[in-house]
Amino acid sequence: MVISRDFFFPSWTRGSLFDELGRMQQQMMRLSEALQPRLFGHPTAGVFPAVNLTEDKEGYYLRAELPGVKPDALDIQVSGRNLSVSGERVIETEGDGVRYHRREREGGKFSRIIGLPTDIDAEKVTAKMKNGILTIHVPKAETAKPKQISVA
Amino acid sequence: MTESKELQVKDKQAVSTPAEQTRPGPVFTPVVDIFENDNEIRLLADMPGVKAEDLNIDLRDNILTIVGDVQPWEKGTETDLLIEFEIGRFYRQFTLAETIDQERIEAKLADGVLSLTLPKHAKATPRKITVATA
Numbered sequence: 001m002v003i004s005r006d007f008f009f010p011s012w013t014r015g016s017l018f019d020e021l022g023r024m025q026q027q028m029m030r031l032s033e034a035l036q037p038r039l040f041g042h043p044t045a046g047v048f049p050a051v052n053l054t055e056d057k058e059g060y061y062l063r064a065e066l067p068g069v070k071p072d073a074l075d076i077q078v079s080g081r082n083l084s085v086s087g088e089r090v091i092e093t094e095g096d097g098v099r100y101h102r103r104e105r106e107g108g109k110f111s112r113i114i115g116l117p118t119d120i121d122a123e124k125v126t127a128k129m130k131n132g133i134l135t136i137h138v139p140k141a142e143t144a145k146p147k148q149i150s151v152a
Numbered sequence: 153m154t155e156s157k158e159l160q161v162k163d164k165q166a167v168s169t170p171a172e173q174t175r176p177g178p179v180f181t182p183v184v185d186i187f188e189n190d191n192e193i194r195l196l197a198d199m200p201g202v203k204a205e206d207l208n209i210d211l212r213d214n215i216l217t218i219v220g221d222v223q224p225w226e227k228g229t230e231t232d233l234l235i236e237f238e239i240g241r242f243y244r245q246f247t248l249a250e251t252i253d254q255e256r257i258e259a260k261l262a263d264g265v266l267s268l269t270l271p272k273h274a275k276a277t278p279r280k281i282t283v284a285t286a
Binding site for chain 1: 157158159160161183184185186187188189190194196198199200201202203225226227229230231232233234235236237261263264265
């Protein structure tokens with residue numbers, strides 16, 4: 001490795017050349033970050049569906065936008081601290097003699113696993129689908145709930 | 153028949169300025185399918201979280217406007233752990249080339265998908281005209 005580098009780059013330019021390349025690389029990275037602005041500045045896992053996870057003292061709320069997904073096309077499972085949501089979104093195809101002007105809605109399979117920060121009560125997980133929003137309520141295990149300590 | 157590819161996450165498309173906004177909060181463009189046959193134009197729009205009473209459909213001067221508001225669903229006691237999507241108003245406008253029979257427009261909202269049927273006027277439906285040869 002060292003030999004080949006010495007072969008391609010004479011030793012007198014090595015330090016300054018790699019410094020310069022490093023600077024260029026950093027500038028390129030900054031530039032590409034600037035060119036792809038995140039819409040909200042929220043990091044996403046890049047896995048469908050996008051979810052919002054919130055918590056209160058009693059449990060977690062996981063919400064996802066799944067318009068047009070029927071409840072029976074969803075598979076929700078809990079194992080350990082992990083919550084897995086998978087399913088399929090089916091876009092019905094129209095009959096013959098139909099001309100499309102826009103076709104932006106997409107169908108397909110999806111599967112996502114969300115790890116929760118604390119132990120959960122797997123028996124009491126509930127899920128509901130309303131207006132295309134999936135809401136999963138995951139109660140925390142008794143050991144994970146905050147305890148109020150009163151000062152005597 | 154249906155392709156079973158993996159679904160990819162797409163950022164909700166924020167509208168920069170749909171009009172003079174007088175309400176705070178983001179505005180998104182719903183994704184739509186629009187197709188027509190000889191009798192009607194059908195429009196399907198993904199509007200998750202919109203209730204029927206918060207949906208507004210307006211057609212005037214051949215411009216179809218769809219506005220849907222999403223009510224925040226979080227309780228005040230909840231704290232955010234991971235936020236990957238935001239909610240806000242859905243807004244989109246279309247110009248319709250065909251004359252639409254306004255009386256017979258049908259709108260249906262199911263599972264967060266708006267389904268709109270816009271029947272064409274009788275005079276706009278194509279008719280086969282046979283030319284009699286003398």
